[in-house]
Amino acid sequence: MNIVTTIAEVKQRTEEARNQGKTIGFVPTMGFLHEGHASLMKRARQECDFVVVSIFVNPLQFGPNEDFERYPRDEQRDRALAQDMGVDLLFCPTVEEMYPRASSVTVNVHKRVDVLCGKSRVGHFDGVATVLVKLFNIVGAHRVYFGSKDAQQAAVVQGLIEDFNIPVTLALCETVREQDGLAKSSRNVYLSQQERDQASLLYATLTQAATRLQAGENVQTIAAMVEAEIRNQTSGTLDYFEILSYPSLEQNINHDERVILAIAVQFSKARLIDNLIVSRQDQKEEGIHHV
Amino acid sequence: MNIVTTIAEVKQRTEEARNQGKTIGFVPTMGFLHEGHASLMKRARQECDFVVVSIFVNPLQFGPNEDFERYPRDEQRDRALAQDMGVDLLFCPTVEEMYPRASSVTVNVHKRVDVLCGKSRVGHFDGVATVLVKLFNIVGAHRVYFGSKDAQQAAVVQGLIEDFNIPVTLALCETVREQDGLAKSSRNVYLSQQERDQASLLYATLTQAATRLQAGENVQTIAAMVEAEIRNQTSGTLDYFEILSYPSLEQNINHDERVILAIAVQFSKARLIDNLIVSRQDQKEEGIHHV
Incomplete structure (x- = not known):
């Protein structure tokens, strides 16, 4: 497994894979990986030739009173898990790498956001959609994997992909649970x-x-x-x-x-x-x- | 020259070209082509293996009191000009093809818009950026050509490409003028x-x-x-x-x-x-x- 921190490295390695005719599967995450993420990587591994996982706690999708600073992080354990799942490329950019300056453009999500989590997390899905447009452009994946636990996120991303004509297919994966039914998070x-x-x-x-x-x-x-x-x-x-x-x-x-x-x-x-x-x-x- | 009206056809033909290792040059236009556009196509033809031109009067970039309905159109003359310039693929979608439903997402442009034309044309560059994100995803071009007459547009698009990590290079071309200096429009x-x-x-x-x-x-x-x-x-x-x-x-x-x-x-x-x-x-x- 290659671990890279720059956009240029991801572009280079995914371009190589594409040039070899490989299908690219992509699992975008915010890290602190658990069995839910593992199930996404497993499915990507089964369906694609080259599996890319990103770990990036995206400040744009946290509100001013939310838990960006204290969002749990464990890079070492994450690396081990990704390695175990047979991931080819792990992308761990810094905030500066992803947002080197105040962005001149963001994505505005108009539908599917005034219900569920969107009601209390104003602007959250704009931040999700913006970072995903960037990541889709950087990785150039054929398939992207989301868990159905974040069902509203998956619904918003499905709209994003369709309405922006992004050349990627969304695969929605079942929520992984603890023995007593609690969804992994x-x-x-x-x-x-x-x-x-x-x-x-x-x-x-x-x-x-x-x-x-x-x-x-x-x-x-x-x-x-x-x-x-x-x-x-x-x-x-x-x-x-x-x-x-x-x-x-x-x-x-x-x-x-x-x-x-x-x-x-x-x-x-x-x-x-x-x-x-x-x-x-x-x-x-x-x-x-x-x- | 192939003339197509659906997104699926563009994707198919540009994918073929990419698979053959061809570089794709793209000239997005609103039609009613003149020598300014011709100069963009000429340069694309010189620099790229496969040249795509789109003709789409994008309703999203016109304000309520602007000239969307009466924007000049001459499809037949446009086709002849594109053919003369050696264009490979001419994409002329309908509004329904580009926007089959009210979009769930749009691009919001925050910088370079509160000056020049952006001051009086509120929302104009959001419409430009939104349709371009779609077109970039549909065409998958390596290079895109803009005239420097629409200098603010080119500046906004440069920001869009950089901040969204869109894998395309912007080529800015000189304004073409009438003999007395009037810019072609x-x-x-x-x-x-x-x-x-x-x-x-x-x-x-x-x-x-x-x-x-x-x-x-x-x-x-x-x-x-x-x-x-x-x-x-x-x-x-x-x-x-x-x-x-x-x-x-x-x-x-x-x-x-x-x-x-x-x-x-x-x-x-x-x-x-x-x-x-x-x-x-x-x-x-x-x-x-x-x-």
Whole structure:
């Protein structure tokens, strides 16, 4: 595995790979890698000839009161994990390398952002889209891998790719969970032991909500159940629970073939998110499943 | 020359060319081609193996009170000219092909836009940058050609390419002029005979202004001279005359190696722009010259 820190090196090595007719798979991350990331790398490794992983904690996607400075970092462990997963090229740029000056241009995201995390994280997806446009141009990947845990991010990126005609295919991968159902996240380390125990309730509640939705229960009743569960069973505060069409993220859940049930809970030092994406038309037959 | 109207066809043909190891030159236009465009195609033809020209009147870069609907179009003549210039692929998409739905993302341009044309054309360069990001992704060109008549556009695009890491090189080409100095423009057809006669004064005045700048005269005095010239010698209205650093477009003209003297004059049915870009350090030695 090659580890590089400059854009020029990435361009050179990916150009070599392309010239050899290799397909390039790309996993953009903010580091502090866990099994969720590992599953993305594994799939990229299976599907592509040359696998690139980037580790970059992107300041543009953090709000002024968010956790950019204290976002967890462990470069050494990240390198070992990427190496284990058979990654070919690990790109770890500095902020100065990615943003050598105040940028003259940014991407503005107009759709799929006024719901879920976008409501409280104003400008967050502009920052995500901006750094991804840069990374797509630098890496020139054929396929890019995202986890469905960040389902809104994946929906926004799908729109970005389509509307900017970016020559890359998005592969959406299933959320990887702890044994008790808690979605893997770099931010789980911030949980106290008590909060960690309570946190499994996010997945349990989502599963229950999806079952009720399948049974034809209305969205308001389900939302009230979720709110009561989080209030009564955890020390956290419900930031949102929403049922929307996916990937359009419209209130009209008949807008797409799929529906997302998504939740965010603020604990003392960590805000956790989770979701289930279920097929609308086959709900009854297939039951709940991730896509 | 192949003429195509769909994004899929452009991608297919440019991919073929890339796979054959050809360098791709790209000239994005809004059509109604004149000798200015021809000079861009000629240079692309000289420097690249495969030349792509796009003709697309981009609604996103026109303001609500601008001339999108009545922007001049002559597809047949454009095709003949592109054919004559040895263009390989002419891309003439419809608005629906480029924007099949309201876009979820646009590019926001923050720098180099609050001066010159950007002052009165709010959002114009956002529209330019957005369509260019799309076209760059569709065409995958190695080199893109712009005329220095639209100097602010070229400066904005240079920033876009650098800050988004777009893998394309911008080639800036000299403004092509009529015999009396009037810069070639698709909008010149809107001039009355009297206005057409007066319009040569833009270039003459710019030349005079550059000479005075070289001689050490201060910017305010030069601006007053230009204003008086346009007021007294034409029926048009001076929209702006500015002397700025280039390509940063800063008021401090010592910011870059080059300086731009730029003018815009509103005639009854056409707003004309022109500029001179002169080298700052070599002014005395080389005199006025385009870059």
